[in-house]
Every structure is written in structure tokens, then in C-alpha cells.
Amino acid sequence: EISIGDYVVFGGEVASLVLIETIARLIPGVVGKKDSVEKESFSAGLLKYPCYTRPRDFMGYKVPDILLSGNHAEIEKYRRKQSLEITLRRKPYLFKEIELSEEDKKIIAELLKIQRFYIFLVHYPVFNKNGEKIASAIANFDLHDLSRLARTYGLKGVYIIQPLEDQRKLAEELIDYWLTKKGAQYNPLRKEAIKLVKIFETLDSAILEVESIEGERPILLGTDASPKRKYVKCEEIRNLLWEKPLALVLGTAWGLCDEVLDRCDYFLEPIWGRLDTYNHLSVRSAASIFIDRILGIYSYYKKY
């Protein structure tokens, strides 16, 4: 059974035409030059670079200079980069299917740096089991798991929001151990992850820090396993990734209080249960799944 797409047509006629055209064009001679088949979208696994025609200047839209340069090697390189960028922005899942050269990987990693993503882990104000507003304690495992997640997915920071001074001091000591003390020698890979963790007294100071790095305030993505607000799908957030710095705002204990959620710009669709409504994940699991749902489509930097 073959599906040409998720829509309904009158009958089998148009679907047959789609199959005939897509298959016929692979037969040598059906399309003029073999070259033009090989450079089409999907043949190389990528979308095709933009094609230009005369005039050189159409109402202000100009053909890029490099394409007029006559330097074929440079033109090829330019087109490859255009293909990579268009694919990355429109159909990034295509990259999962293809082998990329080291050169391609570098171009893509450079483009992906336009996306700036942070995790904010909030310890106050959050709910306890009885729905009371509390400040929760920092869990050692949160710092490790979230920083390793952040390092793997190329996030720019894991910001811990904790108003209690002794708790902040404890966390700073822990970070220091892995960055400069015994931990740094024992496990350099952990050091690379823990480097991304910073401790803040308030949500505002964490926001200000992002603003000072990125030159603009981050869009705050609220999370709530029992949502009372309109939410968006993780996929829908991906367009924003190319525009603005984003921060995933996670609550510890029994979740974020309204005064934090009120400040968020969007709310992510919760991670739902499969057989019933139970969806009580640890913040470590929830963070991992949210990050993968948003950014996993860009994560194919294979080791080999």
C-alpha cells in the first residue's frame, strides 16, 4: 500500500499520475539529462537549491553575484549550502536518511547556531503535594542529567533558579567540584556538560542573563502536566527557533505556580499518558522528551 500524502482525492487517477511521474523520471532518457535528475530535490536526499532566470534584476530581486561569477567550483559550493539550509529549515527530518560529508556537517552546525535554546529549572515558586507554594531543594541528579542533555542537544545553558542561599551555595560547590576539582580530572566529559549550568536567585536574573548574551529577551515556554491554558505542539515551536532565543521553563516538586506560568509566552502540549491519564514524569524525563521533541529532528551528528 502506497500513500501519496495525507489528503483525499476523487479517485485513483491523480495518485496514479503521481506514481507514474515519480517513477518514470528515474528511467534514463525520460528526463533530458541524467544530471538534471540527480540535482533534483530528494535525489541527493536534500531539497533543491533555488534556481534563477533572466533578467538579472527583477523588480529588485537580484540573482546572487556568485552565480554570475563563472567560477563553477564556487557555484557548486554555494548551491550545496543553499540546499542544506533550505532542507534544514523546511524538512529537517530528511537529514536522518542521508550521509553527510564532514564539510556538510560543519555548514549545518554553523546554521544550527542560529537556534539558541536554554533550560530554566525553577525551584521557586512551585507547588508541593498539597498545592502550597514552596521553594524546593536542588537535586544533584537534576544538574547532571539536564546538563548532559543540554550538552548533547547543543543548548546554550541550564539555568537553575533557587532563592535559598544555602541551596545555591551547595549547587555552586557541586559545580566547582566538576569544573576545577577532582571531578574535572575524573570525568572530563562531565565537566563539559556541567559547564553549562549557572545558578540564579530569581527568574528575572536568569532572563536578564540570556538577554545580555543574546541581545534580546528569551521567549519563555511554559510546561504543565495538567494544563489550564491553551498549548502548542513541540513541532510548532520549531519556527520560533530560527527567530528568537527560547527558554524551556520547568518546575520542580509538583510543578510551576501560576505566577511563573503567567509570565510564559507559550505553553507546550503536555506529555500525555498512553493507556490512561497518568502522566507523572520526573522533571528529568520531561525535559529530555520535550527537548527531543523540539530539537531531536536536528540531532543527527553521527559519531562515525
Added chain:
Amino acid sequence: EISIGDYVVFGGEVASLVLIETIARLIPGVVGKKDSVEKESFSAGLLKYPCYTRPRDFMGYKVPDILLSGNHAEIEKYRRKQSLEITLRRKPYLFKEIELSEEDKKIIAELLKIQRFYIFLVHYPVFNKNGEKIASAIANFDLHDLSRLARTYGLKGVYIIQPLEDQRKLAEELIDYWLTKKGAQYNPLRKEAIKLVKIFETLDSAILEVESIEGERPILLGTDASPKRKYVKCEEIRNLLWEKPLALVLGTAWGLCDEVLDRCDYFLEPIWGRLDTYNHLSVRSAASIFIDRILGIYSYYKKY
């Protein structure tokens, strides 16, 4: 920009036909009865139930009795169930877009029970940092995070493999605390999750337990962040879900030794880095992401 699918056609002609047909049929009068539009695939968000024609028996393929019964309410119910099942098996992602009735949800949850999924968390034999074979200690957080994950995604068990007797005893005490002691009253939701955890001395005894429950041996899905074997994508595992019990085999410490991997039937594509090759996730993060990549498409049991 509209894409009719990930393939290349000769030009805009067939793509235009697809658009014309899909849009025109929504105009009242273009298709005979409004009814036949509303019952098509995707109109209700679901794929269409199978349609039958005469003869009643074609080379042994029979029209189901219920469709010949004349009981229209029962026929509607039967067709709804067929629609749900076909959609669930072929395009489960469509469910994310639609509102399901309580009746629908129950039918789907029943169908999803055909899928039987386990987590095996292996503490021996695993590697330490220096590539030596060791038995690792049980981490309290693993039991909590993995069982909450398992309960949310409707898994059938989290099996802990630990050869050290004192470690097993410790884990049993912890489980007991949440199932029958103070923990059970303090947090009944945690109890529901922890119920799924069982402790085993060896991988073989865990496999035997699944076999005794399911009547057949589970397919073992190996994981390795630096794979030396041919791997499959998480999506590709979904077909197996309808056929066999599956167990996701995760290693603690620095990962599973070859003697465990050698016994696995398939290897999951690792969770790759986004900007470079770094992919050192905690086992809690990796488990969450693998489970979501395989089963998240079936997890839309909304609370409201």
C-alpha cells in the same frame, strides 16, 4: 508554499490536480452526498474503514457478518472501531490532531494492549570508565524515573538486573517502602509507578519472567551510544510492537558489555548530538527519549 509529498514530479501539473481535487471536494455539490465526504479518510481525522462489495464471498474473503446484519447502530460502531484500528496501525500520528470520545479512547487503549513493552536496566555486565567489566550500584533515581516513565507510557514492567545480593536487597526495601510502608500513603501516584519495578539476579531470569507472562520470549532491543553494530530507527521498531513483546535493554555506568549486546535482536540508532558528536546522556534521559521515540506517537490520552 505547499508540499504534496516528499517526491519529485515532472512539473506543477499533477500537483495542481491534487490541490484542485482535495479542495474542490469540500465544496457542497461537487461530490454527490455530503455524507460521503464526511465519511472519507481524514474528514474525521481518521483513515476510512474498509469497504466491501458483492459477492459476499470472494475466493474465501468474506464480508463480515455484522455488515450484513442490517443493524445500523452496530454497523456504525463496527466501522468506527475499524477506522480507529487502521489509523492506529498505519498513521497513528493522526490521533494527535483530533478529539476522541471516551468510547474511542477505551477502544484505542484496548487495541494498544496488544503492544507489550518492557525496560531491562542492566547493572552487570557493564563497562566502567576504563572499559573494564563491572557490576554497578543501583541508583534510587533510576527506579523512580524509569517506573514513572513506564507508568506514563503504559509499559508492562521495569526489570532491574543486579547480581549483587546486598544491592538487590536494598532495592527491594526501597520498593517495599513505596508499595506498603509510609511511601504508599505519602504518594499513591508513586506507588502506582513503583509497582512496575521487579528485581532480577540475571538477564536470563528477567527474560524468563517476560516469557511466563507473555507466552513468548521478548525481542531484545540493544542500546549503545557508540554503536559498533548495524542499527535500526526507533520508528522501524513500531511494526514489531504489534507482533511480539519487546524489551529495551539499557546499560548503567559506561554502557552494556558485548556479551549482553550479542544477545540482542536489534540495536536502536543512538541518540546523536546536535552540534557535534557528544552524546553522553544519563540512562534516565536516554530511556525517556527512546521510549518517546517509539511509543510517544501512541501517547495522546489527554486529561481533559
